[in-house]
Amino acid sequence: MVKKIINMKYKISILFISLFTISCIPSLVKRDVNKAVPKMYDSTRVDTTNAAKLKWKQFFTDPDLIALIDTALKHNQQFNIVLQDVIIANNQVRARKGMYLPFVRLFAGAGIDKVRKYTTLGALESNRNVEIRPGKPIPENLPSFLFGANVSWQIDIWKQLRNAKKSALYNYFATTEGKNYTATLLIAEMAHNYYELLALDNQLTILKANIEIQTNALEIITLQKQAGTVTELAVRRFEAEVAKNKSRQFSIQQKIVETENRINFLLGRFPQPIKRNPELFNQLNPLPLATGVPSQLLQNRPDIKQAEQALTATKLDVKVAKANFYPNLNLTANLGYEAFSMRYLLTTPESMLYNLAGGLVAPLINRNAIKADYLNANARQIQAVYNYEQTVINAYTEVVNNQNNIKNLADSYDFKSKQVAALTRSIDISISLFKSALADYVEILLTQRDAIEAKMEMVETKKQQMNAQVKMYQVLGGGVE
Numbered sequence: 001m002v003k004k005i006i007n008m009k010y011k012i013s014i015l016f017i018s019l020f021t022i023s024c025i026p027s028l029v030k031r032d033v034n035k036a037v038p039k040m041y042d043s044t045r046v047d048t049t050n051a052a053k054l055k056w057k058q059f060f061t062d063p064d065l066i067a068l069i070d071t072a073l074k075h076n077q078q079f080n081i082v083l084q085d086v087i088i089a090n091n092q093v094r095a096r097k098g099m100y101l102p103f104v105r106l107f108a109g110a111g112i113d114k115v116r117k118y119t120t121l122g123a124l125e126s127n128r129n130v131e132i133r134p135g136k137p138i139p140e141n142l143p144s145f146l147f148g149a150n151v152s153w154q155i156d157i158w159k160q161l162r163n164a165k166k167s168a169l170y171n172y173f174a175t176t177e178g179k180n181y182t183a184t185l186l187i188a189e190m191a192h193n194y195y196e197l198l199a200l201d202n203q204l205t206i207l208k209a210n211i212e213i214q215t216n217a218l219e220i221i222t223l224q225k226q227a228g229t230v231t232e233l234a235v236r237r238f239e240a241e242v243a244k245n246k247s248r249q250f251s252i253q254q255k256i257v258e259t260e261n262r263i264n265f266l267l268g269r270f271p272q273p274i275k276r277n278p279e280l281f282n283q284l285n286p287l288p289l290a291t292g293v294p295s296q297l298l299q300n301r302p303d304i305k306q307a308e309q310a311l312t313a314t315k316l317d318v319k320v321a322k323a324n325f326y327p328n329l330n331l332t333a334n335l336g337y338e339a340f341s342m343r344y345l346l347t348t349p350e351s352m353l354y355n356l357a358g359g360l361v362a363p364l365i366n367r368n369a370i371k372a373d374y375l376n377a378n379a380r381q382i383q384a385v386y387n388y389e390q391t392v393i394n395a396y397t398e399v400v401n402n403q404n405n406i407k408n409l410a411d412s413y414d415f416k417s418k419q420v421a422a423l424t425r426s427i428d429i430s431i432s433l434f435k436s437a438l439a440d441y442v443e444i445l446l447t448q449r450d451a452i453e454a455k456m457e458m459v460e461t462k463k464q465q466m467n468a469q470v471k472m473y474q475v476l477g478g479g480v481e
Helices: 002-023 063-075 077-099 120-132 160-226 232-266 278-283 294-300 302-323 368-435 441-475
Strands: 103-114 141-155 328-339 352-361
Touching: 063 077, 063 160, 077 160, 160 232, 160 278, 160 302, 160 368, 160 441, 232 441, 294 302, 294 368, 302 368, 368 441
Parallel strands: none
Antiparallel strands: 103 141, 141 328, 328 352
């Protein structure tokens, strides 16, 4: 009967403490995430074929570029830093998992204790010895030997520790997606710089060819001047044009060096020549990429998946912070042996020691820190909601922008090609007319100047086309192995 009354009082006390703590939990401002996306991009055709499904080694065909990307994924310092973040996050999961399991510790010790004669304990021990064994008092320096095990366990009645472990697990997933997103960015950046390098090589080739053409024109103008058909002004203007383009080639050479070194930096190594075939640049033909439907971004984009996993983790963090308001139940136990002599150490039950205790602890007064942690966890959860929605909107916008960019660049390249073809023919025509005295030197000069600028712009446009194609592959979520 007495035991039932004690158990009833124990249950009532737990209920009272729980109700008191729950009544003091502050209310939260909540916001649900909006995962809705448009059904299609800027098109009336719905096609679920998606270029993001291609592996990056299938998307790129240039063997030199493939080798560079493969090296970067192994040796790029920033990418390897992110890989360590994944390892750290995984270790956090292991640490949180162990928190809701019992802790078992072994202990052993030896020492010596001096009995204080003029203390209560010393007086009692001395008197007891005189009565039981006269003339045999306890030694002043009494040895002590012990060993055993200690067990402590926080009973996870509110699932606080398990939610903390799940939160760490989702943070690990988020970090893994962050690693994948870093990989897509690294692949895209490597491709952008590689195409930049090929474009500069081709621009340098165009410039050198144009310098040769202008040098030949200068020789013609010089002969015309000697024949008295043109003035010194014509010679000097052609000389200035040749000098300008010779100076320009050093500027391009410097850009080549800087671009090579940017690639070397991405490769995680010191400056050295980059292997490539500039002639392949003219063979590059951007192909239309299947963009699929916007809902596929949620499955393909690693940054969206990262934001989603982080959002789930923050929701669990709110539950973990809320559990701090509830009482915690802790169990502790000790089992071992202790004796003043090694020969008695394992004597059972005389040398055995053991204890078992349970404690219920709940915050009562000055819970500002707990409230602040709870409110901060909720604020971080709301931040994660906004971050997820922003990431989705940004992803959709990037795809739409690149769709239009690819289309506009294709149209621009077509007209640039026609312009270059027309100006290339105009150079030969202007020289022939000049020799026949049907055109002056200014027409030759302007035609050559326009032709080289058009060729340079055409190379730049093709580079932008290739970069736009890489960008589209990236924003669709491609590049993840």
